Every structure is written in structure tokens, then in C-alpha cells.
Amino acid sequence: xxxxxxxxxxxxxxxxxxxxxxxxxxxxxxxxxxxxxxxxxxxxxxxxxxxxxxxxxxxxxxxxxxxxxxxxxxxxxxxxxxxxxxxxxxxxxxxxxxxxxxxxxxxxxxxxxxxxxxxxxxxxxxxxxxxxxxxxxxxxxxxxxxxxxxxxxxxxxxxxxxxxxxxxxxxxxxxxxxxxxxxxxxxxxxxxxxxxxxxxxxxxxxxxxxxxxxxxxxxxxxxxxxxxxxxxxxxxxxxxxxxxxxxxxxxxxxxxxxxxxxxxxxxxxxxxxxxxxxxxxxxxxxxxxxxxxxxxxxxxxxxxxxxxxxxxxxxxxxxxxxxxxxxxxxxxxxxxxxxxxxxxxxxxxxxxxxxxxxxxxxxxxxxxxxxxxxxxxxxxxxxxxxxxxxxxxxxxxxxxxxxxxxxxxxxxxxxxxxxxxxxxxxxxxxxxxxxxxxxxxxxxxxxxxxxxxxxxxxxxxxxxxxxxxxxxxxxxxxxxxxxxxxxxxxxxxxxxxxxxxxxxxxxxxxxxxxxxxxxxxxxxxxxxxxxxxxxxxxxxxxxxxxxxxxxxxxxxxxxxxxxxxxxxxxxxxxxxxxxxxxxxxxxxxxxxxxxxxxxxxxxxxxxxxxxxxxxxxxxxxxxxxxxxxxxxxxxxxxxxxxxxxxxxxxxxxxxxxxxxxxxxxxxxxxxxxxxxxxxxxxxxxxxxxxxxxxxxx
Amino acid sequence: xxxxxxxxxxxxxxxxxxxxxxxxxxxxxxxxxxxxxxxxxxxxxxxxxxxxxxxxxxxxxxxxxxxxxxxxxxxxxxxxxxxxxxxxxxxxxxxxxxxxxxxxxxxxxxxxxxxxxxxxxxxxxxxxxxxxxxxxxxxxxxxxxxxxxxxxxxxxxxxxxxxxxxxxx
Amino acid sequence: xxxxxxxxxxxxxxxxxxxxxxxxxxxxxxxxxxxxxxxxxxxxxxxxxxxxxxxxxxxxxxxxxxxxxxxxxxxxxxxxxxxxxxxxxxxxxxxxxxxxxxxxxxxxxxxxxxxxxxxx
Numbered sequence: 007x008x009x010x011x012x013x014x015x016x017x018x019x020x021x022x023x024x025x026x027x028x029x030x031x032x033x034x035x036x037x038x039x040x041x042x043x044x045x046x047x048x049x050x051x052x053x054x055x056x057x058x059x060x061x062x063x064x065x066x067x068x069x070x071x072x073x074x075x076x077x078x079x080x081x082x083x084x085x086x087x088x089x090x091x092x093x094x095x096x097x098x099x100x101x102x103x104x105x106x107x108x109x110x111x112x113x114x115x116x117x118x119x120x121x122x123x124x125x126x127x128x129x130x131x132x133x134x135x136x137x138x139x140x141x142x143x144x145x146x147x148x149x150x151x152x153x154x155x156x157x158x159x160x161x162x163x164x165x166x167x168x169x170x171x172x173x174x175x176x177x178x179x180x181x182x183x184x185x186x187x188x189x190x191x192x193x194x195x196x197x198x199x200x201x202x203x204x205x206x207x208x209x210x211x212x213x214x215x216x217x218x219x220x221x222x223x224x225x226x227x228x229x230x231x232x233x234x235x236x237x238x239x240x241x242x243x244x245x246x247x248x249x250x251x252x253x254x255x256x257x258x259x260x261x262x263x264x265x266x267x268x269x270x271x272x273x274x275x276x277x278x279x280x281x282x283x284x285x286x287x288x289x290x291x292x293x294x295x296x297x298x299x300x301x302x303x304x305x306x307x308x309x310x311x312x313x314x315x316x317x318x319x320x321x322x323x324x325x326x327x328x329x330x331x332x333x334x335x336x337x338x339x340x341x342x343x344x345x346x347x348x349x350x351x352x353x354x355x356x357x358x359x360x361x362x363x364x365x366x367x368x369x370x371x372x373x374x375x376x377x378x379x380x381x382x383x384x385x386x387x388x389x390x391x392x393x394x395x396x397x398x399x400x401x402x403x404x405x406x407x408x409x410x411x412x413x414x415x416x417x418x419x420x421x422x423x424x425x426x427x428x429x430x431x432x433x434x435x436x437x438x439x440x441x442x443x444x445x446x447x448x449x450x451x452x453x454x455x456x457x458x459x460x461x462x463x464x465x466x467x468x469x470x471x472x473x474x475x476x477x478x479x480x481x482x483x484x485x486x487x488x489x490x491x492x493x494x495x496x497x498x499x500x501x502x503x504x505x506x507x508x509x510x511x512x513x514x515x516x517x518x519x520x521x522x523x524x525x526x527x528x529x530x531x532x533x534x535x536x537x538x539x540x541x542x543x544x545x546x547x548x549x550x551x552x553x554x555x556x557x558x559x560x561x562x563x564x565x566x567x568x569x570x571x572x573x574x575x576x577x578x579x580x581x582x583x584x585x586x587x588x589x590x591x592x593x594x595x596x597x598x599x600x601x602x603x604x605x606x607x608x609x610x611x612x613x614x615x616x617x618x619x620x621x622x623x624x625x626x627x628x629x630x631x632x633x634x635x636x637x638x639x640x641x642x643x644x645x646x647x648x649x650x651x652x653x654x655x656x657x658x659x660x661x662x663x664x665x666x667x668x669x670x671x672x673x674x675x676x677x678x679x680x681x682x683x684x685x686x687x688x689x690x691x692x693x694x695x696x697x698x699x700x701x702x703x
Numbered sequence: 704x705x706x707x708x709x710x711x712x713x714x715x716x717x718x719x720x721x722x723x724x725x726x727x728x729x730x731x732x733x734x735x736x737x738x739x740x741x742x743x744x745x746x747x748x749x750x751x752x753x754x755x756x757x758x759x760x761x762x763x764x765x766x767x768x769x770x771x772x773x774x775x776x777x778x779x780x781x782x783x784x785x786x787x788x789x790x791x792x793x794x795x796x797x798x799x800x801x802x803x804x805x806x807x808x809x810x811x812x813x814x815x816x817x818x819x820x821x822x823x824x825x826x827x828x829x830x831x832x833x834x835x836x837x838x839x840x841x842x843x844x845x846x847x848x849x850x851x852x853x854x855x856x857x858x859x860x861x862x863x864x865x866x867x868x869x870x871x872x
Numbered sequence: 873x874x875x876x877x878x879x880x881x882x883x884x885x886x887x888x889x890x891x892x893x894x895x896x897x898x899x900x901x902x903x904x905x906x907x908x909x910x911x912x913x914x915x916x917x918x919x920x921x922x923x924x925x926x927x928x929x930x931x932x933x934x935x936x937x938x939x940x941x942x943x944x945x946x947x948x949x950x951x952x953x954x955x956x957x958x959x960x961x962x963x964x965x966x967x968x969x970x971x972x973x974x975x976x977x978x979x980x981x982x983x984x985x986x987x988x989x990x991x992x
Contacts, residue, residue: 020885055927056883062978192950192972251973615754660805661772670770678751
């Protein structure tokens with residue numbers, strides 16, 4: 007792999023790690039609020055430390071610099087040098103946010119938000135200064151010591167005269183007295199001398215004076231001392247670097263001679279450089295050491311990371327398998343039972359295998375809803391602070407699994423619903439007390455499986471919905487006819503209508519009236535349904551029902567003229583043959599069909615889709631009664647075909663979105679059939695017919 | 704003017720500042736398309752109609768599991784439609800859009816050749832006196848005494864797909 | 873100048889980078905995610921150099937060095953600590969635990985290789 011590609015890969019890992027680390031920091035900080043325990047602080051510190059180190063290593067300097075301040079704060083808290091205060095936690099939480107944005111920017115190769123970063127950095131610096139602690143500008147880097155204080159070793163000879171070796175040129179005399187234990191850390195004088203030789207000509211003289219008698223000799227002890235003469239205009243810093251690691255294990259003295267001085271007589275008793283007299287710390291060369299595959303572990307037990315592209319590809323392949331299998335089944339249907347007994351059996355088996363495979367593959371994409379839920383502690387924490395309300399958040403069913411894409415797309419709607427509950431649902435503490443409720447309001451997020459779907463509930467024990475107000479507002483906006491009678495359920499669900507908001511003041515949290523209808527639309531796009539139930543004064547519950555996966559649909563095939571369409575079975579209530587006497591035309595062009603005791607509008611699908619039907623007469627066709635958004639209407643088709651599971655394919659990969667069409671699928675015969683978007687159809691239909699009174703139906 | 708090398712050279716080698724192009728027939732003109740964009744060539748098959756599509760979008764087909772729209776280029780260039788016959792051919796191209804790629808099929812009369820055309824040999828339409836919709840034309844090239852209209856296929860396809868969005872319901 | 877290096881760091885991206893750099897220079901690399909894993913490996917295998925981060929869960933770098941020095945086969949193995957901390961105390965702690973030296977983060981590949989060449 008080329009260097010760039012490899013680095014890209016490594017960077018990717020770093021980004022993932024950093025986001026995980028930031029999440030860990032966030033949840034750690036939220037916990038700290040409640041009880042400041044050492045282990046939590048240590049964990050948060052480590053996460054910040056890791057991010058800083060990695061960022062610096064990979065050249066993401068802004069991230070690294072910013073994290074440095076955060077890390078310092080955390081370090082102080084870790085050491086007990088700084089108290090854990092709510093303000094500090096709040097600032098750290100904001101810093102986590104800022105960092106997240108920075109990492110995202112770096113990941114997307116965009117410029118970082120300098121203003122925000124600077125602002126946060128200032129705050130951090132201010133907080134740090136307030137305790138008069140370490141200087142924020144502490145540059146990482148060894149401040150080379152000047153050589154330890156202590157014994158000033160002197161070799162024999164005239165100490166202040168330049169040694170002859172230097173031949174009148176500039177150079178150093180270094181007295182190097184290792185402690186006895188210096189070798190224990192594998193710091194070999196020989197190596198250090200070799201390094202010095204790279205700086206200039208070296209003359210080393212050993213002094214055996216310290217050697218103990220044999221009985222007292224430790225084999226790995228260092229009893230030799232050296233006088234080193236280094237010729238050359240070498241900087242002290244460079245020499246110090248060579249001895250950097252051992253400056254605590256030895257005594258060193260440096261003397262510099264600028265040159266031009268008379269050479270001094272050689273010191274007494276030169277001894278040949280000890281070749282291997284020092285205990286050779288030879289590490290046995292590892293024989294059959296395994297390569298990096300060895301103890302490389304992930305944090306969790308037996309899992310691997312797989313890119314979603316690969317998983318999606320796998321799902322596509324399984325989808326194709328389903329189509330192929332249904333093709334073969336169709337083929338078998340047309341032949342005589344006797345001869346094809348075995349073929350039939352084989353196909354049944356294949357169907358079963360395919361179904362199982364499909365379920366397993368779908369499972370791979372399933373993730374627990376905790377991924378969506380775990381942003382809420384932070385959100386509720388921040389928002390409740392901001393609004394001055396007391397809230398307790400309770401989560402249940404976090405382990406409930408759903409498809410990754412559904413999960414990703416439900417996250418934003420959930421956020422809106424929770425914010426709404428906090429902002430509009432829950433009352434201020436005083437109001438609650440006055441109403442006989444506890445000061446602290448509750449928001450519950452629950453998820454569970456029910457009948458092949460996942461149900462998500464957002465409950466609050468706040469003020470609930472005010473029916474009268476809603477109805478009035480709806481009438482004002484013209485969403486409901488003045489004299490229409492609506493059930494409680496219908497009134498409650500009016501809040502999902504576009505442009506609807508009973509908030510008197512548009513807070514910046516919610517209340518602009520653009521939220522709820524978008525929430526509903528998003529949920530519908532996922533093939534789901536959302537409803538609200540409420541008791542005024544006691545609270546509200548929003549119930550979302552979602553399919554477990556997006557990719558497969560149980561469909562009813564219908565025929566209009568030469569075209570085949572698919573209608574989701576879930577949306578179908580019943581299918582009936584129309585009798586002309588039950589049909590009423592309403593001024594404005596709409597047609598109503600009387601189904602038992604309700605009137606439902608008729609949608610001539612052929613008109614909407616521009617296809618030529620077998621017959622335009624209603625009584626010749628079939629009416630498929632569907633339900634969407636709590637309303638029913640009948641779709642006119644020529645014929646009902648089979649019911650089957652279809653694999654949903656998107657139209658806008660290569661084409662674009664089409665009103666009234668949810669997607670496409672490939673039928674058993676290989677042709678493409680469009681999937682009808684039932685909720686979308688309602689919209690289009692109402693726009694084209696322009697009926698207001700329909701709401702009452 | 705035209706490149707000077709022999710026929711053989713043109714087809715076999717690909718010099719650095721040139722591209723290889725697939726040419727096809729549409730009415731009386733011969734058009735050229737960057738061969739790197741061409742995914743495959745297939746025969747015509749019936750497409751599933753899409754509601755509210757532009758007139759020249761015939762519908763979508765199943766291309767080994769992918770939903771691919773088919774455009775009738777004749778209609779797109781405001782030529783009369785002809786009957787689709789055995790020589791009617793669909794060139795499937797993969798073009799780059801705003802942030803993704805699109806696979807789209809175009810119905811043409813017939814497929815011709817592959818030529819090397821040097822960038823330097825592309826002339827602008829007015830220079831050559833041709834009257835084609837210039838927005839989608841990269842240039843005009845002359846090869847073997849024929850005039851080839853070299854298309855900017857990305858632009859053409861993307862515009863064709865996104866075109867008329869207002870017209871749809 | 874090959875050899876086997878035990879690289880210990882809880883950050884996967886750092887391990888990858890170190891692995892990539894060292895392998896490119898001809899070393900063999902064994903990776904461990906924290907001190908505990910490294911120690912367990914070391915009990916039954918020997919290497920030519922230990923390169924370890926300081927801040928890790930379960931067992932930090934300084935403790936690791938101390939524990940390793942207690943193993944007979946690791947008494948004289950060069951051990952380098954990777955640290956962003958420039959504080960003298962940390963370095964002292966490291967030295968006291970028995971570390972040969974340290975490398976300050978951030979480092980670039982050349983620095984890493986040069987420092988390793990000092991001890992291998």
C-alpha cells in the first residue's frame with residue numbers, strides 16, 4: 007500500500023477513535039456531575055490525552071493544541087489539584103463539542119471554525135489561570151538539564167587547561183560518572199560514545215578507580231568513569247541530548263574550551279576503552295517471534311468492524327437471490343406436479359434457505375437503539391439548564407435493535423420530539439408544584455419490539471395537549487372546516503400538520519411550527535407511523551412505529567392497464583368492488599365512495615400516473631382501500647395480482663424522486679415495477695383536488 | 704485540421720493528450736462519447752414508465768438488479784422518433800453528477816466505431832458551421848472526413864434527468 | 873539492523889502508525905493494547921525492544937516497565953516510553969521503573985527510527 011493510502015487508512019482509524027473517545031469523555035463528564043470519582047476522571051483524562059497525542063502525531067495541530075488545555079484541566083482534576091465544579095464540567099462539555107466539530111472538520115478536510123475554537127480556548131485558559139496552576143503554554147519537550155548537581159568529578163591533571171586532544175581547537179571535556187545502576191536500564195556507555203563520535207572526534211579515557219574487589223563486583227554494575235574529550239564546535243545541547251536518558255543515573259560535568267589555548271598534559275592513566283567490560287545488556291535476539299498478528303486485541307469480545315458498503319453489497323446480493331428464487335418458483339408453478347416433484351422440493355428448500363440467509367444478513371445491519379438514545383442525557387442536561395426546568399430522563403429498551411439506516415434517520419425526529427416535550431410539554435418547577443406535581447418532570451424514552459416492528463415512545467408528564475386551543479388554531483389556519491367534528495385523536499394529531507404551532511412565543515428551541523410535520527414526514531419516509539395521545543394536565547405520549555428494516559416490503563401487486571404497481575400491504579385495509587350506486591360526486595371534482603358508514607375519496611391512480619387503464623368506469627375496476635395519516639381513501643386499479651415480498655430499490659440513485667412513487671422493485675419476470683407511496687399519494691391527491699372537507703372523513 | 708496519422712494508428716494507440724471515443728448514429732449525425740463513460744451496450748427492451756417524466760425519458764429498466772432510466776436521445780435532440788428495431792441499441796453510460804454517479808441508458812440508432820481524438824483537434828461548433836445544441840457539445844472533430852459531434856456526456860445526462868423537475872407534479 | 877519490537881499503546885491509530893513505520897524499516901512488530909496484554913506476552917516471549925505508551929487502561933506504561941524489568945529475560949531489554957508529558961516527574965518515574973529512555977510525542981517516523989537505532 008502506498009504511503010499516502012496507508013496514512014489515509016490510519017487517519018480514518020484515528021478519527022473513529024477520536025469520536026469514540028469524545029463520546030466517552032462526554033458520558034464520563036455527565037456522570038461526574040453526579041459523583042466525582044477518580045476512575046471516571048482518569049478515564050476522561052486518558053481519552054483527552056490520547057486524542058492530543060494522536061492529533062499531534064498525525065499533524066492535526068489545531069486539534070492537538072486545543073486539547074492540550076483540556077487535558078491540563080483534567081490532569082489537575084485527576085491529581086486533586088483542582089475541584090470538580092459544575093462550571094468546569096460545563097466548560098469541558100462545551101470543549102468536547104468544540105473538539106468534535108474540529109475533528110469533523112479535519113476529517114472532511116475543511117477549515118476549522120477558528121472563532122469558536124479561540125473562544126473556547128480562552129475560556130479554558132481563564133479557568134486554568136484561576137487556580138494559578140501550570141502555565142498553559144508549557145511546551146512539550148525536554149528542557150535539557152544542565153547536568154545534575156552533585157559530585158563534581160575531577161579527573162587527575164590540570165582541570166582548567168584545554169586537553170591536548172583538542173589541538174587548540176574548540177571542544178568539550180566531559181566528566182562522565184555513571185551511577186552503579188545505570189546499566190540496569192540498558193543505557194550502554196558504548197552506544198553513547200558512538201553517538202558522541204557522530205558529533206566530533208572523541209577521545210575517551212576510563213578511570214578504573216572505582217572498581218571494587220571482585221567479591222563486591224556486581225556483574226551488571228557500572229564502576230567505570232570516563233573523561234571524554236570531544237573535539238569540535240559542538241553545542242552543549244547536542245551533547246546533553248546524548249546523555250538525556252541517563253541524567254538521573256550519573257553525574258556529568260561539562261567544560262568548554264573555545265580553542266586557541268595551550269594544550270595541557272594528558273591526564274594520567276589512560277586505559278583502553280573497555281570493549282565489553284560493561285555487562286553487555288544483550289537482549290537475546292528473539293527467535294521465532296510472531297509478527298504483528300500476535301496479541302493485538304480489540305476492546306470487545308469477538309467482534310470486527312465492517313464497512314457499511316460491504317454490508318450493503320451483501321444485502322444487495324441477497325436481494326438478488328430473493329428475486330432469482332421467486333423467478334424459479336414462478337417457473338415451477340407452470341409445470342406439471344408429477345414430473346417436477348423434486349424440483350418443487352428443491353425450490354421449497356431454496357426458499358427457506360434464502361429467507362434464513364436474508365434474515366441473518368439483515369441482522370448484520372441491526373444496531374441497538376442506544377446509539378440514538380445516548381445523545382439524550384447530554385441534550386436533556388443542557389436544555390433543562392437553559393430552560394430552568396428540572397427534568398429526569400429515563401431510558402428503557404436501549405438494547406432494542408433496528409436497522410442502521412432507520413436508526414440514523416430516526417435520530418433527528420427523536421431529538422425534535424424530546425426538545426418539544428422539554429420545551430412545551432414540561433412546565434416550570436413552580437407551575438408544577440402549584441399543580442400538585444413534583445418539581446422534577448419526567449421524560450421517558452422507551453423502545454421495544456412489537457409484531458415485526460419497533461415501537462419508540464416519548465412520554466412526558468407535563469401539561470399535555472390543550473384540545474380547545476389546537477382546534478381553534480387549526481380553524482384559524484384553515485386546516486379544519488369551522489363546523490367539522492373531530493374525535494380527540496384527530497384533534498391531537500392535528501399538531502402534525504404543516505405550519506401548525508400553538509406556541510405563543512416562538513422559542514429558539516422549538517415552536518416554529520416547522521417541526522412536527524417534518525417529523526411525521528421523516529417517519530413516514532421510513533415506512534413508519536406516528537401518533538400522539540395526551541391527557542390535558544397530565545402529559546403526552548408520542549408513539550412511533552417503524553419497520554425493522556427498510557429494504558424489504560410486503561407488497562400487493564396491482565395492475566393498471568399494462569403497468570404493474572406495488573402497494574405496501576401494511577397500508578391496505580381492504581379491497582372491494584365498487585358499486586356505482588355507492589359513488590357520490592362532490593362539487594369540486596372529488597368522488598366519494600360510501601363504505602359502510604364512512605365516505606372515502608376515490609383516487610384514480612391511472613390519472614395521477616398517466617397510464618391507460620383497461621376501463622375508466624369505476625365499477626369495472628377494484629378499489630384498494632388504503633390508510634395513511636389516519637385517513638382512508640380508495641385507489642382505483644384494474645386488477646389485483648399476487649402478494650409477495652419485494653426488495654425496495656431507490657429510484658433516485660440513477661433517476662430522481664417522483665411524487666407518489668416510493669421506489670421500485672424487480673419482479674420475478676425481471677421487469678421493474680414502481681412502488682406506490684401511499685402517504686405521498688394523499689398529498690398529491692389533495693393538492694390536485696383541493697378538498698378541505700376531506701379532513702372530516 | 705485533422706490529425707495526420709493513418710487509420711490504423713488512430714484506433715490502436717492512445718496518445719497522452721487524446722481520448723478514446725465511442726461514436727454512434729443519431730439521425731444523420733454521428734456523435735462521439737468518452738469511452739471511459741460507457742459501461743455497456745445492449746439491445747432495446749421495454750421500459751417501465753415513470754409518472755410525470757419528461758417526454759424523452761422512456762422509463763426504467765432492470766440492469767442486473769439496478770434501476771436504470773432510459774432516455775430516447777432522438778426525442779432529446781428534438782428529432783422525430785423512429786420505430787425501435789433490431790438495430791436499435793442502448794448505450795449505458797455512467798456519468799458523474801453533483802456528488803454521485805448515475806447510470807443511464809440512451810437509445811441511439813446504431814453504434815459505430817471507437818476513435819482516438821486529440822483534445823487539440825476539438826473545434827467549437829460555430830467554427831465548423833454546425834448548428835447543434837452547444838451546451839452539451841465538447842467540440843467538433845473531423846475523422847476520416849466525417850464530422851463527429853463530441854458530447855459532454857456528464858452535462859447532457861445530468862441535465863436530461865433533472866430537467867423539467869418543475870414540470871412534474 | 874532488524875529485530876522484534878513490542879509496541880504497546882491503547883490507541884489503534886498510534887499502533888498502526890508505529891507498526892507501519894517500523895515494519896517499513898525492516899523490524900518485526902508485535903502489538904499490545906495495554907500493559908497487561910504486553911506483560912502476558914512478555915512472560916513467554918522475548919523481544920529486542922519495548923516501545924510503550926504511558927497512559928493506558930488496566931496497566932500503564934510505567935508499571936509495565938517495572939514489571940518487565942522483574943522478568944529475567946527483560947532485565948536488559950531496551951525500553952522506550954512514548955509520552956507527551958514533558959514533566960520531569962514522569963520521566964523520573966519512568967527511569968526509576970527502569971526505562972532506558974523516552975520519545976516525546978508527537979514524533980515523526982524519522983525520529984522514531986533514529987531513536988530506536990540508538991538502542992538497537
